[in-house]
Amino acid sequence: MENEDPTERIDRYLDETLTPAEKAAFESEMAADADFRLEVEAQEAVRNLISNQAEKEDLRQLFATFHSEMEAAPARKDAEQDNEDLLKRKNGIQRKLNWGNWSYTAIAASVAILIIGVWTVWNNINQTDNGLTGNQEIRVDERNEVFRVPLLSWKTVDFKPVLQDKQTIDATIIRSKAYRSHYRFNDILEIYSDKLTEKQQKISIAYDVDTRQYRLHIGKSSYAIRKTDEIMPLPLP
Amino acid sequence: MITEIGSPDFALIQAIKNGNEKALGLFYKDNFGKILHLVLKNSGSDDDARDVYQDCMMEVVLQIRGGRLDQLSSRLSTYLYSVCYYKWIDRLRQKGKFMQSGFDDDLETAVIEEDDGAPYLPALEKVLTQIGEKCMTLLKAFYYEKLTMTQIASKLGFADDNSAKSQKNKCMDKARFLGKNVLKQHYS
Numbered sequence: 001m002e003n004e005d006p007t008e009r010i011d012r013y014l015d016e017t018l019t020p021a022e023k024a025a026f027e028s029e030m031a032a033d034a035d036f037r038l039e040v041e042a043q044e045a046v047r048n049l050i051s052n053q054a055e056k057e058d059l060r061q062l063f064a065t066f067h068s069e070m071e072a073a074p075a076r077k078d079a080e081q082d083n084e085d086l087l088k089r090k091n092g093i094q095r096k097l098n099w100g101n102w103s104y105t106a107i108a109a110s111v112a113i114l115i116i117g118v119w120t121v122w123n124n125i126n127q128t129d130n131g132l133t134g135n136q137e138i139r140v141d142e143r144n145e146v147f148r149v150p151l152l153s154w155k156t157v158d159f160k161p162v163l164q165d166k167q168t169i170d171a172t173i174i175r176s177k178a179y180r181s182h183y184r185f186n187d188i189l190e191i192y193s194d195k196l197t198e199k200q201q202k203i204s205i206a207y208d209v210d211t212r213q214y215r216l217h218i219g220k221s222s223y224a225i226r227k228t229d230e231i232m233p234l235p236l237p
Numbered sequence: 238m239i240t241e242i243g244s245p246d247f248a249l250i251q252a253i254k255n256g257n258e259k260a261l262g263l264f265y266k267d268n269f270g271k272i273l274h275l276v277l278k279n280s281g282s283d284d285d286a287r288d289v290y291q292d293c294m295m296e297v298v299l300q301i302r303g304g305r306l307d308q309l310s311s312r313l314s315t316y317l318y319s320v321c322y323y324k325w326i327d328r329l330r331q332k333g334k335f336m337q338s339g340f341d342d343d344l345e346t347a348v349i350e351e352d353d354g355a356p357y358l359p360a361l362e363k364v365l366t367q368i369g370e371k372c373m374t375l376l377k378a379f380y381y382e383k384l385t386m387t388q389i390a391s392k393l394g395f396a397d398d399n400s401a402k403s404q405k406n407k408c409m410d411k412a413r414f415l416g417k418n419v420l421k422q423h424y425s
Contacts, residue, residue, distance in 0.1 A: 007409040042416030054381035066265040
């Protein structure tokens with residue numbers, strides 16, 4: 001085509017879409033004109049360079065995505081592992097608690113028999129201390145000794161907390177003379193308190209996936225806690 | 238396992254060659270740990286490891302796409318490790334440092350030397366910046382993304398197909414003129 005734009009004509013040659021006659025004319029022109037040959041070579045080089053640059057840029061972006069995914073994966077794995085561990089411990093605890101319930105029932109029955117016996121023998125003796133003595137502990141709840149509290153895993157994404165996982169774990173509130181504001185947190189959450197009841201205050205645990213720290217929320221108060229087999233004082237809110 | 242086609246990772250190589258991003262992603266994630274270990278053991282940081290890894294991964298992927306690894310006799314991961322290893326040695330040398338550890342038998346794998354292309358490419362790359370970012374975007378949309386003039390007009394805000402086509406031709410005219418001068422200097 002006589003009035004065809006030079007750029008488009010060279011493109012059609014490079015893309016091999018010229019008719020045989022056009023191609024023959026084009027190649028004759030190249031053979032006769034070194035400057036035109038250089039133009040064709042230059043256009044091909046520009047096309048290749050632009051495509052290579054764009055291809056590399058696309059790959060760089062793809063690699064950056066893979067890398068981000070890879071870096072995010074260990075955090076998820078940690079949380080999943082923690083959750084798996086919790087589940088295993090919970091199942092273990094559940095078994096332990098079942099045994100524990102039997103023990104508590106037996107203890108309660110023994111105590112009841114003892115009290116009745118003592119009451120029968122010492123009918124006219126007033127009980128001066130109807131509370132707790134020594135290291136005696138009573139696990140309280142309106143109906144059950146053990147109840148369940150939410151364990152929520154959070155991660156900060158774009159400066160906002162995003163819920164990663166929601167579970168529940170066993171918890172119990174313990175009345176003790178020795179410990180009045182303490183906790184123990186391993187397979188189960190034990191809260192040592194004089195007056196707290198499950199219904200009185202909302203209790204939950206938040207796990208920060210980024211810092212791997214736990215916070216115990218009781219009502220409006222929040223306490224930094226950690227997994228421990230020892231009875232620890234609840235830190236100041 | 239060596240297939241009759243010649244490469245133990247023929248399927249993986251073909252998947253990457255055909256643009257399978259999932260395969261490429263798995264390959265990327267599976268092999269970074271070894272390079273991170275190599276770089277950290279040899280005077281590098283996490284960032285150095287990522288940089289060198291992405292460079293050698295780029296090289297390997299481009300070789301795959303160019304069909305140069307179709308007959309690769311070693312595992313692709315071994316080949317990648319070798320490319321990264323030599324690339325990291327080069328960087329250490331540039332810093333005047335030396336490799337402490339990281340050799341293993343796998344390094345006997347031969348590495349295909351990267352073809353740096355025509356010697357005038359750096360000069361061409363430099364002069365092409367003169368056509369401006371808008372022209373580069375337009376030419377990229379047409380020659381790399383293979384968009385139609387209608388799509389380009391819509392994407393880049395031209396009034397119609399003809400305006401987009403006219404602008405594309407002007408951009409290429411300018412780029413070709415600059416490229417021709419680079420070639421002239423190269424051949425003279």
